[in-house]
Amino acid sequence: MDKVLTPETLKSDFIDKIAQESDQNVYLCYQCRKCAAGCPVTYETDYTPFQIIQGVIYGQRELVLNSKMIWLCTTCETCTTRCPQEIDIARVMDAARIIAQREGIKAKYPVVPAFFQTSLQNISWFGRLYEVGLIMMLKLRTKDFTKDMGLGIRMFLNRKLKLTPKPTALREVRRIFKKIKEIEETS
């Protein structure tokens, strides 16, 4: 046996990137799998949160970024809450999603990053989330025009959806988005 698994021999660019984005030390994981047991979407997933953490430790970039798990995650924070080693697993999931979106990796569920990006565009345009605009923008992006149409109409009739946006603090919000983009591109 010429290779022993230690944090030194396991070193990879991928784990460094995840650590930088999440501020978490995944090596603390002692494999109890409480995160997997509590996760509400394991019935639908390919890898559990536990397997994602192990994937990060072993530098399995493709396995993690191409997994269903990182997009199925509902950010419910159960894994983070129950981890006895206090790894903020939900932040590790955030980090994987951030890296996947930044590197333009095709998501297992493309509608999820489409929803994120559409929502952020919407917030940067209006300062507050404008639901009707968000739904329209998402439909244009996903080309699924019939989904939830009936529900949307019922919600509108019950005064739950407003037709017009209420733009707020537009210059300041745009400035914040622009500045953050600049900082992220230079770091």
Next chain:
Amino acid sequence: MRYAYYPGCSLHSTAFEYDLSMRAVLEKLGIEYEELRGWICCGTSPAHCSSKLLGVTLPIKNLAIAEEDGFRQMIVPCASCFSRLKIALHETSENPELKEKVEQVLNYAYQGSVEVRHPLDILYNEVGLERIRESVRENLSRMKVVCYYGCLLTRPPKAVNFDQCEYPMTMDNLLKGCGIEVLDWSYKTDCCGAGQALALTNIVVKLSRDILDNAKQVGAEAVAVACPLCHSNLDARQSEIEQTYKLSLNLPIFYFSQLIALAMGVDKNKIGLQGHLVNPFPLLKKIKSPSSPARPPSRG
């Protein structure tokens, strides 16, 4: 104490009934508050799933406005906004480098003088059960309710620091104080699918089915919630859940503030009940009518 009030985007649209009833309760109790001037979206999941800096900067921007206006406490009814504001405070306190970047973006050094509080916390820990009990005017004792807290009010405890994270009781105790029959159940803090509603709807339909199913099994006639996303998943998606799983649920979903407002005698037409997709009025009529027994008559 004058509170800043941060409604968040949902309370101005899909959750307008949460806003109406929350304000009604605050006014009944004489709690002074003012909507935060020029508030912006907290960024919710799309922000923290796409950029760490953005996910923290948007919440801190709102706290900075509150701080500049001299507020010491901010009421945040939306569980998602509440969570984002709390997590942003936690992350900037743990990570000085991140804090510095946020200051650089905002051109403002947030001093941390504003405390973020959920109205459940204020009603229970500031107003107190005694005063809540004294303000009750209507008898709602025939209504059987389960309290659904969802994910973000109690998790992760290191950031939000609110009640017990696995089996909270604040909402239960408040509604009991209003004379409502509150039942124990297993899904208090399980996830309804949250923000996946528009993207992966089938996940939401399955998770929300499990929650409503358990509520029905323990004999609840309604569910009380404290989050606009939980409400829209359990209420607006309920007919889709019934169709998908061939179930009959018919469970009205109330914001806890609507139930407290009803107990305090606020006009039922003024708290947005007509906005619900599962009609709550038949249940409200049933619990009022003297002919309906509190318990079903025993057979034989």
